[in-house]
Amino acid sequence: MSRQHVDHREIAAFAQDKVNLPKDWADEYRAQARRLRERLETYLDEHPDFSLKRMQLSGSLAKGTALKTLNDIDVACYISGANAPHEISTLLDYLAERLRKAFPNFTADQVKPQTYSVTVCVFRKIPDSYFTKSRTGISVNTGQ
Incomplete structure (x- = not known):
């Protein structure tokens, strides 16, 4: 009985099909986070009592290490x-x-504080023509 060895081509095909997040998906997820950030920034411009220093994409999507099984998008909020x-x-x-005030069309269930983040659940169509529920976790770093 002989063993079959897996070569680089087979590993690369497996990674492409099962592991790596396709670029068009990553682009849509980044656009989703950008839309959230832009809408919140518009709200903040209209409401100067909210002291937001900066918002930015963070986590695996920002680093380019997100996997195809990505189920959340991290946005850091200072x-x-x-x-x-x-x-x-x-x-x-x-x-x-x-x-919730910045996104009045969201239901109460779509914006929920967690232990160390606020989860915003949105539905977006991604390029592979199916709908997915994405969680955008807004992490909060306190700083002086």
């Missing part, structure tokens, strides 16, 4: 200011409340 809560759970509730 908040400061005298009125911003300092306790993490209170800060996440504060951010979730602002997100």
Whole structure:
């Protein structure tokens, strides 16, 4: 009984089919995060009482290491200011409340504070012609 060896071509094909996130999917996920960030920035421009320093794509999608099984998109949110809560759970509730106001068409179930992030669930059509539920986790870093 002889063994069959797996060559580079077979490994590359497996990675392409089962592991690697296709570029057009990654582009759509990045666009989804950008739309969220832009809408929130518009809201923040209209409401200067919310002290947001910066929002940026983070995590595996930002680093280009996302896998085909990607089920969330990380967006880091930097908040400061005298009125911003300092306790993490209170800060996440504060951010979730602002997100609900910035996105009035979202249901309450679409914006939920978690232990260390706020999850925003949206439905987007991705290039492979099927619908997927994406979770955009907004991580909060507190800084002075």
